Amino acid sequence: MMRTTTLNKLDFVIVREQDVVPFRNKVKEEAVKIGMGILNQTKLITAASELVRNLLKYGGGGTVEIESVTNGRENGILLRFSDKGPGIKDIDLAMKDGYSTGKSLGLGLPGTKRLVNEFDIKSAEGEGTTVTIIKWKNG
Ligand SMILES: Nc1ncnc2c1ncn2[C@@H]1O[C@H](COP(=O)(O)OP(=O)(O)OP(=O)(O)O)[C@@H](O)[C@H]1O
Ligand SMILES: [Mg+2]
Numbered sequence: 001m002m003r004t005t006t007l008n009k010l011d012f013v014i015v016r017e018q019d020v021v022p023f024r025n026k027v028k029e030e031a032v033k034i035g036m037g038i039l040n041q042t043k044l045i046t047a048a049s050e051l052v053r054n055l056l057k058y059g060g061g062g063t064v065e066i067e068s069v070t071n072g073r074e075n076g077i078l079l080r081f082s083d084k085g086p087g088i089k090d091i092d093l094a095m096k097d098g099y100s101t102g103k104s105l106g107l108g109l110p111g112t113k114r115l116v117n118e119f120d121i122k123s124a125e126g127e128g129t130t131v132t133i134i135k136w137k138n139g
Contacts, residue, residue: 059083
């Protein structure tokens with residue numbers, strides 16, 4: 001993950017389905033604030049929706065940090081999803097198109113990676129999962 005400076009930071013607690021819409025609205029609000037265009041906003045919000053769904057479904061809920069960041073040249077939105085769920089045994093496998101333990105499409109993680117500019121996943125079995133993404137304003 002690229003080094004960034006944080007300009008503004010918000011924490012969101014996600015424990016139930018009803019927490020998702022306000023979270024998504026806040027991501028959009030922060031993207032609009034930095035002047036991100038509609039196409040990149042849509043990519044960011046789609047990625048955020050997938051990751052928040054995983055956080056709820058597999059992680060049992062958790063927190064999301066929404067940050068406005070800069071790398072010195074460009075501004076962007078960083079989202080960090082953290083849960084203390086069961087973790088992921090094989091991250092390489094989880095990142096493959098079509099892999100799901102939840103009888104779903106298995107496109108959430110690999111699709112998310114393709115929609116953003118930076119993608120980092122850390123997970124330890126029994127300890128939880130942290131996924132960090134960045135979408136640059138013009139990325
Ligand atoms: N936060 C998490 N904690 C534990 N396991 C996770 C977490 N996120 C993803 N996984 C595991 O990685 C797998 C792949 O996730 P991915 O989002 O790509 O697919 P999915 O959620 O199963 O299906 P889809 O997102 O297409 O509905 C999941 O089936 C699950 O086993
Ligand atoms: Mg998913």
